[in-house]
Amino acid sequence: MAFHSIGSLFYLVCQWLLTVIVVPLCSFEAAGILALAISLTNVFFTLGTFGIRIFQVSDSRRKYSPGLYISTRVLTCLFALGLCALFLLCNRQYTAEQVLCVLFYMLYRIGEALVDVLAGEEQKAYRFDYVGLSFLFRGLATLLSFALTLYSTRNLTLTLLAMALVTLAVVLAYDGKRVKSLTDFRLHLSLRESLPLLREAWPLMLNSALLTLLAAIPRYFLEMYHGSELLGYFGSVSTPAVIIQAGCSFIYTPLVAPLSSRFAGRDLPGFRRMLLLALGGVLGFAACMFAGAALLGRWGLTLLFGQAILPYAFLLLPVLGSTLCISLIYFFEVPLTIGRQLKVMTAIHAGAVLLAAAVSLLAIPVQGLQGVLLALYISAGGDVLAMAAATAWMCRKARAAA
Numbered sequence: 001m002a003f004h005s006i007g008s009l010f011y012l013v014c015q016w017l018l019t020v021i022v023v024p025l026c027s028f029e030a031a032g033i034l035a036l037a038i039s040l041t042n043v044f045f046t047l048g049t050f051g052i053r054i055f056q057v058s059d060s061r062r063k064y065s066p067g068l069y070i071s072t073r074v075l076t077c078l079f080a081l082g083l084c085a086l087f088l089l090c091n092r093q094y095t096a097e098q099v100l101c102v103l104f105y106m107l108y109r110i111g112e113a114l115v116d117v118l119a120g121e122e123q124k125a126y127r128f129d130y131v132g133l134s135f136l137f138r139g140l141a142t143l144l145s146f147a148l149t150l151y152s153t154r155n156l157t158l159t160l161l162a163m164a165l166v167t168l169a170v171v172l173a174y175d176g177k178r179v180k181s182l183t184d185f186r187l188h189l190s191l192r193e194s195l196p197l198l199r200e201a202w203p204l205m206l207n208s209a210l211l212t213l214l215a216a217i218p219r220y221f222l223e224m225y226h227g228s229e230l231l232g233y234f235g236s237v238s239t240p241a242v243i244i245q246a247g248c249s250f251i252y253t254p255l256v257a258p259l260s261s262r263f264a265g266r267d268l269p270g271f272r273r274m275l276l277l278a279l280g281g282v283l284g285f286a287a288c289m290f291a292g293a294a295l296l297g298r299w300g301l302t303l304l305f306g307q308a309i310l311p312y313a314f315l316l317l318p319v320l321g322s323t324l325c326i327s328l329i330y331f332f333e334v335p336l337t338i339g340r341q342l343k344v345m346t347a348i349h350a351g352a353v354l355l356a357a358a359v360s361l362l363a364i365p366v367q368g369l370q371g372v373l374l375a376l377y378i379s380a381g382g383d384v385l386a387m388a389a390a391t392a393w394m395c396r397k398a399r400a401a402a
Contacts, residue, residue: 035219042215046208
């Protein structure tokens, strides 16, 4: 777990630095295109992963083989890449540069999706050290390839292509080799053989896709109505906020297995106690981040992006709040997934997505950045409250049935 946390944090910092160095090495417009690529590909990345990771790690009875999990992930990644390309072809509003940047960044996300399924097999073998080292190698390769290519060419399109190819090379050379030694898996790309797994996992994919849409929709409308440059400023201010989401996941992700065993064993007091401790850890970590941002936020943003970012520095704390809401949604997904309340989660997320779209359409054309925050707080905040209520209801139901 220590290897995993250190590697994840290093990788997170490297990804965050991409959004920082793109401004001095290129422009805020390039930062906006990068932010657009990140937002759009989040949706297709969710389709690529198909929500299989949690199902995969919890498959203690080996219902499906490692080779089937990995082969299925390759198929879903190819589908996601094709769907992303189709979406871009149907959207005439994007320039050729934006289309290529999104496609190449999607290729980079394919590498992340492949690592995700390989890391699932490493986690099942209790080799978190392999997972952590992979994060370290990929973070360093991503940052160096991005920085050197952008510095040499001042061309974001070529930079994202180089980053994608380097990342895929690391995935194949390190993660693929490690998992091959652990499982001796064989790729067999057969949709017929993958269908049973896809049928079981699709509700998890749907929930992940809805949650990704919830965060992406306000940014999509911001770029549509106000352009890439304003999205670039918003994305630049938002980059420190991802530390909250990643840091919170470090707290609760390792607890999925022990929480599952307690719930399955009807140890409901132990389940609730561990869940509340994890929630306390998430809120405590977030409080530290808020305090640091309040004290050093403006100075840090100026140091990273220069004086041009100061008119938008007021967004930092509100953005941290909206990111905390998203983090809490992911947190409450853990107990509800363990309790197999997938339809409840789908209904909640679908309602939140519709709410985000409605508020975005009404508020963003008029209020711009404030409209983005309004849409995120109303939709994500409502989602958190509904998920918390559903978790409490599930625990009461389980206790009554025990």
